[in-house]
Amino acid sequence: MKDLPQLHQKKVLVLGLAKSGFTAARLLHKLGAFVTVNDSKPFEENPEAQELLNLGVTVICGRHPEDLLDEGFELVIKNPGIPYRNLLIQKALEKNIPVWTEIELAYRISEAPFIGITGSNGKTTTTTLLFHMLNQDGKSPLIAGNIGTVASGVAEKATADHVIVTELSSFQLKGTESFRPHISIITNLYEAHLDYHGSLEDYIGAKKKITENQTAEDYFIYNADQQMLVDHAKTVKAQGIPFTLKGRTEESISADSEFIYWQGEPLIERKRIMLAGEHNLENILSATAAMLLSGGTKETIIRVLTSFTGVKHRSQFVGEWQGRRFYNDSKATNELATKSALEAFSDNIILLAGGLERQHSLEELRPYMNRVKVLVTFGETADRFAEFAESCDVPTVIKAGLMDDAVEKAVSQSSPEDTILLSPACASWDQYESFEVRGDAFIEAARKYTEANE
Structure with a gap:
């Protein structure tokens, strides 16, 4: 870990705890800063705050005093989820106090280079796939960021022999200043998180910060099928590495209906790839390009692509039984996510769907x-889903109770070559405490069948 002399005996406010705030506060204290933590959760219900107080960190819990910034802070590190319209954040910016997310802190202390991955869709799958490729190739990767592992905690332990593969949200990127990944990836850009950013321009601007400090020694992997990203690539100093799904090209990485190509040469037949779906092909191309730019071997890429079954609960291949293939897409909590899942399979789908009633249209x-x-x-949406399916002339519609019942009924209606797909298009909270619990219930029910093949 690099020392940061500029923070020695400097007053730093950490706004919001959770995992990222706790890790940043502990790290700043270790670096010699005078740290104050402010969190909305009451102290007696806040074990992180209690632990920090025992370390000697100043802790203010249960409220956000409006005069807090009168204490002479020279830096604010905020939880990514706190919007910039927050009064304390607005006051900090008015006072020209830098406002970071812990990603910036991670970059500044890290001895290891970063690979940064962002986009509206596909970040987690791309990050996980690339990590597996690098790991299988002996490249000593570490995984961090929005995927669930706090980047500054990972960077604290990283050495120059590591590479930190980092999933980055727009919330995290907006709070960066000098962050410079050696390889950056933008998988795609669509309208999202406008409630947080206030405008599409602000959202896209935050995403583009991933390339802001890159130089000609770095690489920018981008979706050449989106004109917005093609135009952005022209303004970036890093070497542009486009990917396209629209057919074989001689430059960089591309795909047609038969193959993935690297610099115009076939790399792997698409039918050998375990990860299904056109949307996942963007993730595969960008991860593969990053792997090759990192010195990875084609043999390792092929080995991973023919075995990687996806991120848990996101079009995850669970197993096969008598020609039926089970996929867990419990993370699909809205109709757009289920639309992507249905696009991934051509026909013979037995769809398991339903959940919390939010009055969303199903027309997509x-x-x-x-x-x-x-x-x-x-x-809760069982009746509405049934009516919708009947209006779409789906041949068979069945109502079920919990997941074991749904899987049993799905299998009873199935034939060899069918895809049994859980992609609910709804949140889980009417029956399960999270989409993860719902997905685990599907996996458990499916394995009563798939384990017979093991």
């Missing part, structure tokens, strides 16, 4: 419902 799914031969529906 209509063009893809002709791929569904059976709908098994459950939860």
Whole structure:
């Protein structure tokens, strides 16, 4: 870990705890800063604050005093989820006090280079896939960021022999200043998080910060099928590495219906790749390009692509039984996510869908419902899903209770070559405490069948 002399005996405010705030506060204290933590959770219910107080950190809990910034702070590190309209953040900016997220702190202390991955969709899959590739190739990767591991905690332990593969949200990137990944990836950009950013321009601007400090020694991997990113690449100093799904090209990485190509040469047949779906092909191309730029071997890439079954609960291949393939896409808590899942499979889908009633329209799914031969529906939206499926002429519609019942009914209606897909298009809270618990219930029910093949 690099020392930061500029923080010695400097007053730093950490706004918001959770994992990232706690890790940053502990690290800043270790670096010799005078740290104050401010968190909304009451002290008696806040074990992180209690631990920091025992270390000698000043802790203010249960409220956000409006005069807090009168204490002479020289830096604010905020939890990524706190919006910039927060009064304390606004006051800090008015006073020209730098406001970072802990990603900036991670970069400044790290001895290891970063690979930064962002985009509206596909960040987690790309990050996980690339990590597996690098790990299988002996490149000593560490994984961090929005994927669930606090980047500054990872950077504290990293050495120059490591590489930190980092998933980055717009919330995290907006609070960066000097962050410079050696390889940056933007998988795609769509309208998102406008409630936080206030405008599409602010959201896209935050995403583009991933390339802001890159130089000609660095690489920028981007989606050449989006004109916005093609235009952005022209303004970036890093070497541009475009990827496209629209057919074979001689430059960089590309794909057609048969192969993935690197610099125009076939790399792997698409039918050998375990990770299904056109949306995942963007993730595969960007991860593969980053792997090759990192010195990874084609043999390792092929080995991983023919075995990697996806991130848990995101179009995750669970197993096979008598020609039926089970996929867990419990993370699909809205119709757009389920639309992407249905796009990944051509036909013979037995779809398990339903959950918390939020009165969302289901019309985005209509063009893809002709791929569904059976709908098994459950939860608060069961009746509405059944009516919708019947209006789409889905041949068989069945209502179920909990997941074990849904899987049993799905299997009873299935034939060899069918895809049994959990992609609910709804949140889980009517029946399960989280989409993870719902997905685990699906996996457990499916394994009653798939374990017979093991």
